[in-house]
Amino acid sequence: MKSHLVLHIDRIACDARGTCAELLPELMELDDWGYPIIADGPVPQDLERLAHAAVELCPKMALQLRAREGGTRSVLVPTDELRL
Amino acid sequence: MSSMQLLDLMVSNQVTTRTQRLLPPEPWASAGLAAHLERHGALVQHPSSDQWREATLGEIERAGLVGRGGAAFPTGQKLRALLAHRGKPIVIANGTEGEPASMKDRVLLARSPHLVLDGAALAANLVGAGEIIMVVHRDVRGSVDAALAERRLIRIDSTKIRVVTAADGFVAGEASAVVNWVGRAAPIPLGKAPRMTERGLKGCPTLVQNVETLAHLSLVGRHGADWFRQVGTADEPGTILVTLAGSLVTPGVFEVAIGTPTSDVLELAGGPSAPIQALLIGGYFGTWISAPASLSVPFSMGGLGVGLGAGLIVALPAAGCGVLETARLVRYLASQSAGQCGPCKFGLPAIAEQLDLLAEGMPVRYDDLTRWVDEIEGRGACSHPDGVARHVRSALDVFGHEVSEHLAGRCSARERQASRAFPTEELL
Numbered sequence: 001m002k003s004h005l006v007l008h009i010d011r012i013a014c015d016a017r018g019t020c021a022e023l024l025p026e027l028m029e030l031d032d033w034g035y036p037i038i039a040d041g042p043v044p045q046d047l048e049r050l051a052h053a054a055v056e057l058c059p060k061m062a063l064q065l066r067a068r069e070g071g072t073r074s075v076l077v078p079t080d081e082l083r084l
Numbered sequence: 085m086s087s088m089q090l091l092d093l094m095v096s097n098q099v100t101t102r103t104q105r106l107l108p109p110e111p112w113a114s115a116g117l118a119a120h121l122e123r124h125g126a127l128v129q130h131p132s133s134d135q136w137r138e139a140t141l142g143e144i145e146r147a148g149l150v151g152r153g154g155a156a157f158p159t160g161q162k163l164r165a166l167l168a169h170r171g172k173p174i175v176i177a178n179g180t181e182g183e184p185a186s187m188k189d190r191v192l193l194a195r196s197p198h199l200v201l202d203g204a205a206l207a208a209n210l211v212g213a214g215e216i217i218m219v220v221h222r223d224v225r226g227s228v229d230a231a232l233a234e235r236r237l238i239r240i241d242s243t244k245i246r247v248v249t250a251a252d253g254f255v256a257g258e259a260s261a262v263v264n265w266v267g268r269a270a271p272i273p274l275g276k277a278p279r280m281t282e283r284g285l286k287g288c289p290t291l292v293q294n295v296e297t298l299a300h301l302s303l304v305g306r307h308g309a310d311w312f313r314q315v316g317t318a319d320e321p322g323t324i325l326v327t328l329a330g331s332l333v334t335p336g337v338f339e340v341a342i343g344t345p346t347s348d349v350l351e352l353a354g355g356p357s358a359p360i361q362a363l364l365i366g367g368y369f370g371t372w373i374s375a376p377a378s379l380s381v382p383f384s385m386g387g388l389g390v391g392l393g394a395g396l397i398v399a400l401p402a403a404g405c406g407v408l409e410t411a412r413l414v415r416y417l418a419s420q421s422a423g424q425c426g427p428c429k430f431g432l433p434a435i436a437e438q439l440d441l442l443a444e445g446m447p448v449r450y451d452d453l454t455r456w457v458d459e460i461e462g463r464g465a466c467s468h469p470d471g472v473a474r475h476v477r478s479a480l481d482v483f484g485h486e487v488s489e490h491l492a493g494r495c496s497a498r499e500r501q502a503s504r505a506f507p508t509e510e511l512l
């Protein structure tokens with residue numbers, strides 16, 4: 001089952017620590033410079049808990065889980081996302 | 085040649101066409117307010133009337149006007165998006181024109197500044213904005229200041245307007261970078277969320293609109309949707325300003341009906357000055373198409389199969405080397421990364437380096453090159469890497485034969501250096 005959540009990375013905040021890819025190798029791989037590439041599509045339901053953990057553990061608060069569709073409200077938006 | 089001299093040259097090279105809506109037909113025409121009002125009449129507005137607002141927004145939507153800053157987003161839809169959010173909106177006219185080979189926004193602001201100001205005033209009245217900020221290329225700051233002074237004398241505008249000289253650099257014209265420049269003197273993109281139309285400058289809903297889009301908007305406000313749709317194609321109505329550059333007899337800025345045969349568009353610049361092999365359409369992060377096949381098709385997205393972007397067409401001579409040109413342009417684009425996002429900061433220079441090696445016929449990591457091009461797409465806070473990916477992919481395709489030659493250590497170009505069809509002074 002696919003969940004209604006998708007992973008999103010704030011590319012400006014991310015600094016290639018790679019914690020996310022360690023936790024979620026099924027969904028994230030690292031490019032040649034250590035920056036994550038996210039697999040297409042929503043997060044499978046059985047990986048949702050791990051995905052939440054990856055969001056929590058990202059040292060730069062760069063990772064988010066967002067609702068896939070229906071409205072622009074984001075889930076677990078780190079506060080620095082709301083700058084300006 | 086300085087960019088001011090280039091601007092003068094572009095203005096003097098203009099010819100008259102039936103479809104000149106934005107630019108005065110006579111090259112010597114005054115850019116002043118009196119001449120403007122004589123030519124276009126006053127733009128009547130009723131900012132306090134909901135009925136006027138609805139009717140005008142309806143005309144704009146029906147006109148099918150889309151943004152002329154590169155992304156071709158429907159203007160009516162963007163105006164409505166602003167109405168959906170709380171807070172006093174701000175209107176920003178984007179006259180940054182960071183694309184080195186493009187001159188069309190500068191020519192427009194030099195020759196028809198009042199049309200752009202009218203459009204900004206109309207947009208402000210439609211969304212109930214409290215302020216208009218004109219962000220304009222340094223070459224045309226004087227023209228915009230002079231136009232504004234004339235308007236203040238007769239109190240034409242109800243919204244406060246200020247002028248800001250745009251920052252330099254390719255990325256400085258990206259919408260969030262413009263907001264960041266005006267607000268915090270840092271011309272770098274801010275990232276995708278939240279949207280500018282929701283929370284932009286000072287946290288207010290912000291409309292960032294290209295100056296040419298605003299000029300068209302003011303004419304739709306005057307004459308309506310049916311008039312706007314009289315030229316252009318059914319899917320892509322209206323006229324577009326194009327900068328014609330490269331191997332052409334008299335390069336310059338021209339206004340054309342969308343859908344005009346591409347060869348006729350090039351004729352406005354006197355046609356090719358030498359046989360040409362390919363055209364770069366849209367801008368430095370546009371798309372290469374091969375020349376003989378594309379000349380007979382309409383100049384439109386439907387005809388060419390690629391977006392018109394910011395209206396740039398660069399003609400590459402047959403004697404030149406497409407691989408070398410691509411390497412130079414991508415090297416420039418890589419240098420313009422704001423350096424904030426890893427995939428853009430590291431991926432672009434890596435791609436540029438491999439293209440440089442390819443251009444020189446040296447051993448290259450070709451599989452890595454094409455993989456990096458695929459991998460950078462969608463992985464920046466702004467679409468700068470996406471533009472580079474599009475450009476490189478189209479180049480490897482259109483110059484496929486030449487790429488094979490280079491991979492074998494050869495180059496079939498007869499004039500490698502003479503092929504420099506692009507403005508070089510602003511390149512590295």
Ligand SMILES: Cc1cc2nc3c(=O)[nH]c(=O)nc-3n(C[C@H](O)[C@H](O)[C@H](O)COP(=O)(O)O)c2cc1C
Nearest residue numbers: 151152153178180181182255257258259293294297
């Ligand atoms: C790297 C980059 C550079 C851009 N430079 C410009 C520019 O110089 N002028 C401009 O009007 N739009 C530029 N844009 C597009 C703007 O982000 C924005 O889409 C546009 O100003 C919106 O106006 P429009 O809808 O009227 O086209 C750029 C976009 C990117 C990604």
Ligand code: SF4
Nearest residue numbers: 014015017018020058
């Ligand atoms: S853990 Fe966070 S900072 Fe590290 S690579 Fe993943 S998203 Fe980037």
Ligand code: SF4
Nearest residue numbers: 422424425428464466
């Ligand atoms: S994608 Fe590149 S140009 Fe755009 S914000 Fe990130 S680093 Fe800057």
